[in-house]
Amino acid sequence: MTERSTGAPLPRGLRQAWGLDTTAGRPGPKAMLSLAGIAASAIALADAEGAEALSLGRIAERLGVTTNALYRYVDSRDDLDVIVHDHALGAPPRIPDGADWVEAAAAWCRALRDRYARHPWLSDMRVRIPFAPHSLAWLEDLLERLEGSGLGDRERLQAAGLLDGYVRTRAGAARDLLRADAGTPDAGEVIERIGPDLFAARVPRVASLISAGLYRTPHEVAEEDFEFGLDRILSGLRRLAGG
Amino acid sequence: MTERSTGAPLPRGLRQAWGLDTTAGRPGPKAMLSLAGIAASAIALADAEGAEALSLGRIAERLGVTTNALYRYVDSRDDLDVIVHDHALGAPPRIPDGADWVEAAAAWCRALRDRYARHPWLSDMRVRIPFAPHSLAWLEDLLERLEGSGLGDRERLQAAGLLDGYVRTRAGAARDLLRADAGTPDAGEVIERIGPDLFAARVPRVASLISAGLYRTPHEVAEEDFEFGLDRILSGLRRLAGG
C-alpha cells in the first residue's frame, strides 16, 4: 500500500472499469444497477437514436430508475461518456498468426473500422486521450503488431497514432454518408440552393467532381476509399522501415 | 429565376455566408447585428473559454442583445456552429509559386494545422460534410495543388480526404496535449491511480512507452510527429503517382 500522491481521484466509472471498485460485501442495500448494464443501455439507446439522444435521463428511463440514481455509478456525464465509448469499442481482436506486420496492422485497422460501423455514433463522441481499458488494449495490440516492423519505439508510437487517426477519420466520413442517406443535406440539393453558377465559379474543381458523381459514395466505394488511404500509409511506413 | 425544387431550404446562416441574403434596402428597422459580428463574438468567446462555453446565451450577452435576437440571423444552434467554424477557419492561403505538388500539398497541410492551432476548440466541433464557403475553398485549393500530381480525379479526391483527415486528427491530438498542460488528466497520475502494476500487466507496451517518456510531448516534438505522418502519407502518394 503506497502513499497516494495529491491530486484528483480517478472518476468512479473509470475506476470501476479497471476493476478497482470491489463492490462485493459492502454494507447497505445492494445495487439495482451495474456499470456494464448502464453502458449497455446507453449503447442500445445510441444505436437506436444516435448520439444526440444520449442523456442521463433517457438512460435512466430505460433502466426504470431515476436520473440521479446513475450518480452512484458515475461521477458525471463526462465520466459516463468514457465508459460508454469503451464498452461500445469492446476488446480488440486477437492477432492473426503468421501474418507479417503490415498485414497485421491492416487487419487491426479494418477491425477498428468494423467496430465504428457497428456503432456509428462513436464518431460523434468527443475524442479524448484514452485511459479506459479497452481503448488502451487496442493501442497495446497495435503496438504489438508493429513490433516486427523494425521501427523504433518512437516511430511505432507515431505509426500507431497515424493509423488510429486514419481509421477514426474514415469512420466519421462513413457516418456522414450514412446520415446523408437518411434525411439531411444532399450535395446536389445544396448546390441547387446555393446556385450552380455561383458554386461552380467559387469552387470549380469541387463542382466538377460532384457533377461527375465522385461525391456520391455507395458502400463499396467507401470501402475502396478506406483501402486507398490505408495502402498509402502502410506503403509509406514500409518504406521507412526499409521493407 | 428557375423553379425551386422541393425540399428543405438552406439554413439562414449558410445562405448569408454565401452572400445570397441581400439584406440591403429591405423594409423595417435595420439590423443591430451582422452574421460576421456574431461569428467574431463567438470565436472570441471560444478562444477565451473553449468550445464548452459556446452558447447562444453567452454570445448574445457579449453582443448586448437577447438570446432570441440571434434567431434573426441563424436558424438554429447547428446552423450557427457551421458559420462559426467557417469563420474561424478563414480563407485558404495562396498557393506558393514554383513548388512541386508534394511541397504544395505539404504547405496546405501546415497552413490548416496553423489555423487549428490558433483556434484549438475547432477540434471539439462536430465534423460535418463541408458546405460553407471557406471550408469548400480549402478543399478546392488542395485539389488545385494536387493537379500536377498525375493522379486521377478519383485519386485526387481520395488523397485530399486523406490529407485533410490527417491534419484534423493531429490537431485534435495537439489540442489534447494543450489541455493536459492545464489541469486535467496527466498520464503518470492516472497510472498511479489505476495502480502501476495492474497497468503494466494489462498494457505492458503502453506502460513502457509512457515510462520512457515518449507520451510526454512538448511542442517541438508534436511538430516532429506531425511531419512524420505527413511524410509517410506524401511518400505513399508520390509512389502511387509514379514519382
Place this chain on the structure above:
DNA sequence: ACCTGAACACCGTTCAAGT
C-alpha cells in the same frame, strides 16, 4: 450504500407582442 424527490442554473427553441 443505494435510490427518490425537490430544486437549481443553464440550454435551445417557440410564440406573441412591441417598434
Place this chain on the structure above:
DNA sequence: ACCTGAACACCGTTCAAGT
C-alpha cells in the same frame, strides 16, 4: 424586419431525505 419578454421542454448537477 428587428428585437424583447415570457414560456416550454430538456439538460446536468446538488442536496436532503428515506430505506
